[in-house]
Amino acid sequence: MVEKTPLLDLFTYLFLILGIFIVGFPIIYSLIAATLPLEEVSKVPMPLVPGNQFMVNMTEAWTRGDLATQIFNSIVMATGITVGKITVSMIGAFSIVYFDYRFRAVAFASVFCTLMLPVEVRILPTYEMAANVLGPLQPVWEYLHMNDFLSWFSGHDIDISLNWSLLDSYTGLTLPLIASATCTFLFRQFFLTVPEELCEAAKMDGASPMTFFRKILFPLSKTNIAALVVIEFVYGYNQYLWPLLVTTNPKMTTAVIGLQNLIPMADDLPEWNVALGGALLVMLPPVLVVLLMQRWFVKGLIEKEK
Amino acid sequence: MIKRAFFKSKFLPYLLILPQIVITLTFFYWPALQGIIQSTLLSDPFGRQSKFVWFYNYIALFTDPLYLKSIFTTLVFSLAVAAVSLFFGLFIATMANRALQATAVVRTMLIWPYAVAPAISGIMWLFLLHPSYGVVALGIKKWFGVNWNPVLNGTDAMVMIIMASAWKQISYNFVFFMAGLQAIPKSLIEAAAMDGASPFRRFVTITLPLLSPTFFFLSVMNIIYSFFETFGIIHTITQGGPGGATNILVYKVYQDGFVGLNLGSSAAQSVVLMSLIILITALQFKFVEKKVQYTG
Numbered sequence: 396m397v398e399k400t401p402l403l404d405l406f407t408y409l410f411l412i413l414g415i416f417i418v419g420f421p422i423i424y425s426l427i428a429a430t431l432p433l434e435e436v437s438k439v440p441m442p443l444v445p446g447n448q449f450m451v452n453m454t455e456a457w458t459r460g461d462l463a464t465q466i467f468n469s470i471v472m473a474t475g476i477t478v479g480k481i482t483v484s485m486i487g488a489f490s491i492v493y494f495d496y497r498f499r500a501v502a503f504a505s506v507f508c509t510l511m512l513p514v515e516v517r518i519l520p521t522y523e524m525a526a527n528v529l530g531p532l533q534p535v536w537e538y539l540h541m542n543d544f545l546s547w548f549s550g551h552d553i554d555i556s557l558n559w560s561l562l563d564s565y566t567g568l569t570l571p572l573i574a575s576a577t578c579t580f581l582f583r584q585f586f587l588t589v590p591e592e593l594c595e596a597a598k599m600d601g602a603s604p605m606t607f608f609r610k611i612l613f614p615l616s617k618t619n620i621a622a623l624v625v626i627e628f629v630y631g632y633n634q635y636l637w638p639l640l641v642t643t644n645p646k647m648t649t650a651v652i653g654l655q656n657l658i659p660m661a662d663d664l665p666e667w668n669v670a671l672g673g674a675l676l677v678m679l680p681p682v683l684v685v686l687l688m689q690r691w692f693v694k695g696l697i698e699k700e701k
Numbered sequence: 702m703i704k705r706a707f708f709k710s711k712f713l714p715y716l717l718i719l720p721q722i723v724i725t726l727t728f729f730y731w732p733a734l735q736g737i738i739q740s741t742l743l744s745d746p747f748g749r750q751s752k753f754v755w756f757y758n759y760i761a762l763f764t765d766p767l768y769l770k771s772i773f774t775t776l777v778f779s780l781a782v783a784a785v786s787l788f789f790g791l792f793i794a795t796m797a798n799r800a801l802q803a804t805a806v807v808r809t810m811l812i813w814p815y816a817v818a819p820a821i822s823g824i825m826w827l828f829l830l831h832p833s834y835g836v837v838a839l840g841i842k843k844w845f846g847v848n849w850n851p852v853l854n855g856t857d858a859m860v861m862i863i864m865a866s867a868w869k870q871i872s873y874n875f876v877f878f879m880a881g882l883q884a885i886p887k888s889l890i891e892a893a894a895m896d897g898a899s900p901f902r903r904f905v906t907i908t909l910p911l912l913s914p915t916f917f918f919l920s921v922m923n924i925i926y927s928f929f930e931t932f933g934i935i936h937t938i939t940q941g942g943p944g945g946a947t948n949i950l951v952y953k954v955y956q957d958g959f960v961g962l963n964l965g966s967s968a969a970q971s972v973v974l975m976s977l978i979i980l981i982t983a984l985q986f987k988f989v990e991k992k993v994q995y996t997g
Contacts, residue, residue: 415807420829421825422825424836428828502722513929515951520736524731570724573724604710633817655936658827667831667834685816
């Protein structure tokens with residue numbers, strides 16, 4: 396810093412270590428608990444020396460919680476949301492920034508209005524929507540007398556009701572969460588900073604819009620994409636309310652929700668070692684993503700909220 | 702805004718924006734509209750019959766002591782979460798900013814709770830604060846001499862979900878405060894130091910005012926976080942109990958709609974939440990404009 400303050404520096408480091416300890420404590424403690432046998436973990440206070448039951452507890456959590464299936468589901472969902480969100484919003488922003496057409500402003504405004512409107516505030520109707528995506532089209536179908544028309548056309552009695560349910564499917568887990576005004580907005584802001592000359596030069600060389608997008612805009616956006624990948628992966632993996640609603644089949648549940656089955660209730664054996672072992676396993680994928688891609692993550696987090 | 706150089710094409714731009722529009726219409730606008738319509742209807746739990754009742758659901762809502770209690774609970778909860786996590790985030794970021802050699806290491810060690818799902822944070826804190834096994838609970842009992850029991854006592858349960866929610870949010874606040882601190886020009890601090898201002902004085906008169914935009918932004922984000930994303934914590938560890946002590950608004954929407962099957966009331970609650978978040982967002986945008994003027 397500016398002046399020499401040895402005493403203050405000492406306190407700085409002391410407090411910093413204390414802070415890191417407080418933030419890390421739940422994890423350290425859970426890690427220790429996950430290595431202990433049942434008798435040890437239910438002692439009060441729990442011993443702070445790690446035991447040798449780590450693998451046993453982990454295996455138990457892995458099989459009892461069916462974590463293989465659930466973590467797989469979570470990763471599929473997180474990847475689906477990440478890829479879908481980034482693709483949809485990137486081409487959407489490309490359309491808004493690089494083309495001039497009649498409904499451009501309307502399109503942008505209608506997407507922009509959904510900024511910050513989380514799925515939590517409209518759960519029930521969105522759930523009904525997911526239960527039958529074609530529901531809103533049913534009145535149109537009936538209005539057009541399509542059933543009569545088809546009956547007449549084929550000579551048989553036909554009664555079609557439009558029904559396409561997204562419940563208990565990967566599509567249902569990902570699709571409703573893909574629409575994101577934030578990502579579109581971010582890409583729009585970024586595209587606006589791309590020098591005009593690049594597009595002019597590309598046009599002069601006779602590049603089509605998609606060539607320009609593929610060869611120039613996409614490579615330029617790589618760091619932005621990397622940053623968003625981290626944030627959206629964590630977002631998707633940690634979703635709670637939506638997967639809780641759309642999945643009823645235990646084979647389709649995501650890991651974060653499935654974990655609840657491992658928590659010991661009042662009458663159960665207090666197998667906290669297994670529960671916490673499971674919790675550690677489940678949190679591993681997003682934590683690894685954040686730590687390994689830390690540089691992009693910090694950049695992305697701050698850019699996204701600007 | 703549009704680029705000076707742009708492409709002309711008849712179908713391509715529509716094709717490119719189509720996925721976004723279709724998803725937004727299907728999963729935002731249509732459900733929002735349905736929600737508003739449903740909030741004016743009174744229907745039986747099986748959804749077979751419904752009757753148009755004007756604002757009955759809203760009136761019933763705001764005269765329902767349980768709902769008013771839930772509003773109060775949410776306010777206490779979100780303010781506490783914001784205050785605790787902002788304080789810790791700022792404190793650690795200030796310290797980390799002073800420890801210049803160790804900044805990168807410290808950042809790595811503080812950043813990862815961001816990736817932990819709220820529900821998992823809830824499980825870990827439930828164990829730490831468990832009335833019979835929790836080590837932190839033991840400490841509380843010993844030092845404060847209270848009969849700590851978040852399973853039976855509403856206040857204790859509230860403290861538990863505040864801790865679990867604030868803990869996870871510290872790293873988020875830390876990242877933003879850190880970025881804010883590093884953006885403060887060194888020359889300002891140095892000039893103040895030459896005028897004889899102590900480190901603490903410099904923090905209060907220079908750093909804090911310059912951090913105020915970050916501070917405001919983070920307050921909004923933390924409140925939104927505690928309003929909505931903490932659903933996972935509550936659903937895993939308290940389920941709104943004991944006795945509705947942790948039944949925050951978003952959890953009540955879920956309970957009334959999916960467990961109680963009171964569709965009209967749940968929809969009305971959704972609309973209230975929706976209006977609330979639109980208000981917060983509008984407020985924030987107004988402020989962001991000010992911030993732009995402030996920095997020039």
